[in-house]
């Protein structure tokens with residue numbers, strides 16, 4: 391699986407790019423939505439229960455219900471961002487070993503593949519998917535065992551550098567702006 395560190399890094403980049411300067415608290419609130427799906431390791435079927443296309447629409451459904459009941463105090467855009475973060479997580483995983491995209495209506499795991507680059511024949515692109523198997527046939531490993539002695543949280547030096555860069559981007563975006571704002575307005 392793409393490591394938790396990589397999911398976290400992309401979530402931080404996304405939030406830093408689409409929220410306003412003084413949105414630090416909403417950013418912290420939205421952060422878990424980029425990581426949430428992996429909790430299906432503990433409840434249900436990993437890469438299925440919280441990694442399907444339907445999960446993506448839950449924040450939007452919630453928004454519609456709250457609007458109908460006229461009890462919504464949270465800005466609409468935060469619900470949309472929550473949905474997008476869920477989607478990013480699932481599609482990232484789909485490109486890495488695959489996910490049960492249509493679970494519980496289909497038991498198939500979809501593993502997307504993409505490649506773009508130069509070959510001896512010239513510029514070449516590949517987009518395809520393979521179906522490695524069904525629920526029950528493939529086990530996405532969630533517990534280290536003698537055959538799988540480790541589960542990466544940050545899988546490589548590249549991921550570590552990307553994560554550090556993402557953390558810096560995130561905190562510079564919100565914290566520095568926050569401090570500047572307070573200074574300008576004479577607050578402490």
Ligand SMILES: [Zn+2]
Nearest residue numbers: 427428479483
């Ligand atoms: Zn995942």
